[in-house]
Amino acid sequence: MAQTGTSKIPDILAKYKADILTDWTRQQLESMASRRGAMREGDITEQSTEFLNAFVEAAAGNLTDLRSEKWDAAREVLAAVSRSRAKKGFTPSETAMFVFSLKQPILTRLRAEIGDDVDAVASEGWTVNEVLDRLGLFTMEVYQKGREEVIFRQQQELMELSTPVVSLWENVLALPLIGTLDSARTQVVMESLLQAIVKSGAAIAIIDITGVPTVDTLVAQHLLKTVAAARLMGADCIISGIRPQIAQTIVHLGVDLGDVITKATLADAFALALQRSGMMVVSIKGRS
Amino acid sequence: MPVIRDELMQVRASDDIVRVRQMVRALAVELGFGLVDQTKIVTAASELARNTLDYGLGGTTLVEVLEENSRIGLRITFEDNGPGIADINLAMTDGYTSGGGLGLGLSGAKRLSNEFTIESRVGEGTRIAITRWKGR
């Protein structure tokens, strides 16, 4: 690879910047013909100008170390382009082409300037390819990260939606758990139950696991921690809905439920909760 | 991993423990840690600062903000030139039932953190570092 000090690329970029920009935007418009309407020509020109300026400036400083500060501005422009195009529905490949299509205009000028030196053309050309390849990949990484953030946010929302805390009666809350419990979800569940306890002032919380297919050691530990935390706060928990298989699993795993009260059904747990709250259900006889 | 900010504090008196708590809390809030995460790291810092004072006979607390692969972390390092810990494994077992003290502080702080390292040499001192990453 050519040394920054001896590379002709920065000079060529500076000298032919305007031409390169024209060529480049024209190329982009052509390849986007099928997507015309997705981006206005003005926007394309604006993004291209902004990036090319940053690119030329960074290349003048340090052509090869893309992690250096000189490239921060260029990377920021690319990140912004990547994000805005992702929003418009461009695929990551299409956005990467934004960078890759800059190769030809530069390589053409390169050959024009130093074409007689075959070795130099090869080596400088390689540098151009390397730099633009890395920048193109960078746009894909930004896109990827954006998608991951969306997924994460959706997961959070899903978790919150699927852990409703219900007020069964004055002083009694119920948390019916449905589906598999993983570490992250159980933590969200734990926190929302404890918050609900504080908010409602209910001193008894029934955690019903009828809808939980399997309980492993980690989940069991999390449940026990939730019960312990509730107790520290001044509330009691009853775990209900323990199916025979889960009961077996708990014993096999050697999980010690300690003095946590468990009931087979939510109904039993509710009856106990009422009793502890000093209440009982009485049938009204003789109503017609 | 890159440290993007740091703050060094002296831990020589019990008032310093409060200061360490407040500093860690302020940073955790500023960095956007969730409430439970904040509580965990501040409590862990409080335990270890207290150990530095009680067992290390005074020392320093270095609070660093880390950034790695676009995730943010808070690392707190407690260092003293005290008597050191002869048997680290023993010190790390939960000593609560035997009256609290060193055991609970160390193992508790470890449970409250994402990362935990400890180095100690008898007669020379101890260095303990805990890290908590945002969002984990």
Add this chain to the structure above:
Amino acid sequence: MERIPILKMGRYLLVTVQVDMHDRLAMTLQDDLTNQIVEHKARAVLIDISTLEIVDSFIGRMLANIAAMSRVLDAMTVVVGMQPSVAITLVELGLSLKGVYTALNVEKGMEFLTTSLSGEDGADAGNTG
């Protein structure tokens, strides 16, 4: 000198811990409480920690000590208002606060005390249970 105020409510004492306590303050509180339990022949102490955002093992030990000392003086201790994040952290820390009664808030704490202490009128003064 700075101290945490102790309110007298009938036969109960109410303490609201709001500040990030440094050691001296915590020690002073323990002393003041023991003195006042005796002075007012208090039957119970309610410690409101609803604004405490951090409870470390030192504070935990303080609470356990207060409970133990009160029991010796034939008074009950109820800690009320622990925040969820504090409770979660204490569980992780491994602090069980054995011997300390807890309630969600002052109101519930008083209900608990009324029920617990009502059966003791006329019972042995020396019976610490």
